[in-house]
Amino acid sequence: MYRIDTPDAVDGRFNDNPAIQSPTTRVPAAWLNDVQENLCAVIEGAGIGLDKGEAGQLLAAIGVLIDRVQPIGAILMLDGPLASASLCEINTEYLRADYPRLVAFYTAQGRLIAGSTAAHFRTPNYEGRFPRSISSDATVDPDGPRVEGSLQGQSFESHTHMNSPTPSDSEGGQGRPVTGNTGFGESLTPWETSATGGDETRPKNFATRLVIRGR
Structure with a gap:
């Protein structure tokens, strides 16, 4: 043109x-x-x-x-406040009449969001959660096949720490250097380290606003 x-x-x-x-x-x-x-x-x-x-x-x-x-139901990340009536906040109640296509999208999946009423519906609550792509089997996600929107609790992969008591020939006891073979033998008792870390296990992240295209 x-x-x-x-x-x-x-x-x-x-x-x-x-x-x-x-x-x-x-x-x-x-x-x-x-x-x-x-x-x-x-x-x-x-x-x-x-x-x-x-x-x-x-x-x-x-x-x-x-x-x-960008189909209806698409989850988007905003780097700032919501400024479009076509987008819906997560975990928020809206009038069904204002977003009929989004209501139809959830209804077709059998996902009637908790807290919805005859006139209103509530968008899913993904607050504070990281997205994870669904997988077809348990080789990637240990919970196996999951449906869109299903929530998965926090977990820490199974592992071990070696902290076995060892024999010592030092009269000094636990935590003191061995001074030589004195003929005195003992087995040190196990010990536990003091707590360290924060309130949760998480990767580095940045805060964003999740919204859903509603119309």
């Missing part, structure tokens, strides 16, 4: 004031055909047939194209 470039255009724009440019800007067939084909390409690219007199086709086509890359 291109901006109007006829001799009677003004800086790539149309003009209808003869005092600025005379004659006023004429619209050539080449420009009109270019605009037409660009608009038609969007509509037909969305799989919608051209229909004379139907004024909403371009808007419908844009909606279809958005759905292809």
Whole structure:
């Protein structure tokens, strides 16, 4: 596509004031055909047939194209506050009538979110959780196949620490250096290290706002 470039255009724009440019800007067939084909390409690219007199086709086509890359129910991360009515906060109650497509999305999966009512529904609660891609078997995820939205509790992979008592020939006892073979033998008792660490096990992370496309 291109901006109007006829001799009677003004800086790539149309003009209808003869005092600025005379004659006023004429619209050539080449420009009109270019605009037409660009608009038609969007509509037909969305799989919608051209229909004379139907004024909403371009808007419908844009909606279809958005759905292809960001479908209803898509979880997005925002680096700031929510500023779009098309997006829903997690763990928040909304009117069903305002987001019928998102309600249909969850209903089709049999996922009636807890706390929903006849007029309202509540989005899933993923607060404070990391996303994990579902797997088809237990070779990647020990819980095996899982469905979208299912929650998994925290876990720490099974492991051991070697802390066995060892014989000592030192009268000094536990924690003191061996001074030599004195003929005195004893077995040191096991010990436990003091607690260290924070309130949870986690990787380095950054805080983000999870939202769900609702319409």
